[in-house]
Amino acid sequence: MRVHRSGTTLAGAALAALTLLLPLGLSGTATAAQDPGAKKATPARGSAYMGMGVIAHDGRGPVTGGAPTLTAATExxxxxxxxxxxxxSTLWNSGVKWAYVKATEGTYYKNTYxxxxxxxxYNVGxxxxxxxxATPDTTTGAAQADYFVNNGGGWxxxxxxxxxxxxxxWNPYGATCYxxxxxxxxxxxxxxxxxYKYRTGRDPVIYTATSWWKQCTGNSAAFSTTNPxxxxxxxxxxxxxxxxxxYYTIWQYTSSGPTVGDHNHFNGDYSRVQALANG
Known part of the structure; x- marks a missing residue:
């Protein structure tokens, strides 16, 4: 970059130098206001929801032309x-027959709704x-499983x-792999x-994205025979x-559904949803 030096004073040079340094901030990283590509502010602990990291990494979609058509799937x-x-009631009338509700996060947050x-x-059927x-950087897996079961995560x-x-x-609060x-x-x-299995007798479902799983677990196959x-x-x-x-048991195909909540296909008809519930 060429700098025009005509008429430069000592104070002007200092101001120019300061201007060049400001976008880096004290830590040497650009701020979001000065650099549109800079990392956004860290969200408040407890505010994470299923797919929040996926949205940040892959975007929201939406699925062009509506929901993918599957031979047998339950919304x-x-x-x-x-x-x-x-x-x-609105969701039920639109064809939604099952739901998952966030109960907990880490060992510090319970869903206020x-x-x-x-x-x-449950009441609509x-x-x-x-x-x-999960926040693997805050407490052990066992501690978080206990917190989950003790605060709505039982079966x-x-x-x-x-x-x-x-x-x-993906970690919305910091390092990708915690x-x-x-x-x-x-x-x-x-x-x-x-x-979780010790506390409830059930193998929990694992929700993830393939690219995160490959990056952060080394594409482990350790859970593929036990956890849906x-x-x-x-x-x-x-x-x-x-x-x-x-195969997958559930596919979260969009975060931009026609009604509230992220939308998902259960891989099978309603009887398969019942089978998972019954264990």
Whole structure:
């Protein structure tokens, strides 16, 4: 870059130097206001929801032409506190027959709309379950599984309750892989799923995105024979699955559904949703 020097004073030179340094800030990184490509402000702890990291990494979609058409699929939604009070009757009448509700995050947050969302979905006739947003950098997997179970993440053999979900995806609060190596992440997930099964008798569903799984677990196949897969991919086809899983159980195909909540296809007709609930 050429600098015009005509008429430059000492004060002017100092001001110019300061101007060049300002976009870097004290830490040497550009601010969002000065650089549109800079990282956005870190969201508040507890505000994460299923797919939040996927949206940040892959975008929202939406699916062109509406929902992907599958031979046998049952529509469902996932919701959290950012959806507020949900109009469950509207969703039911639109064809949504099952739901997952965020219960907890880490060992520090419980969904403030949990009662309305969890009981409301049940009261209109839906099969429903709960999910936990994992933060592997804050506490152990076992501690988070206990917190989840103790705050809405349990399971009962009533035919209307789905097993809990471990939501493990891009970290909205910091380092993509939560500061863990691939082997360390696999060990953390194993700690969670083992404790959850010990507490409830069920293997939890694992929600993730293939690209995150490959990056942060080294594309581990350790859970493919025990834990149902809920895959996040906002496109017209599900694409590559993480290693070991021959098929997905649930596909979150868009975060921009026609009604509230992220929209999902259950891989099978309604009887398969019932089968997962019954264990």
């Amino acid at each position: 469902g939604v996932d919701v959290s506190s950012h959806n507020g009070n949900v109009a469950w 949990f009662t309305q969302q969890y009981n409301g979905s 839906m099969i429903r379950g709960t999910y936990h947003f 009962s053999a009533d035919g209307r309750t789905l097993p809990g979900v471990l939501d493990i995806e 500061g863990k190596t691939a082997s360390g992440m696999v060990a953390w997930i194993q700690d969670f799923v083992s404790r 897969l809920w895959i996040a991919r906002y496109a017209t086809d599900v694409g590559e699955l993480p290693a070991g899983w021959p």
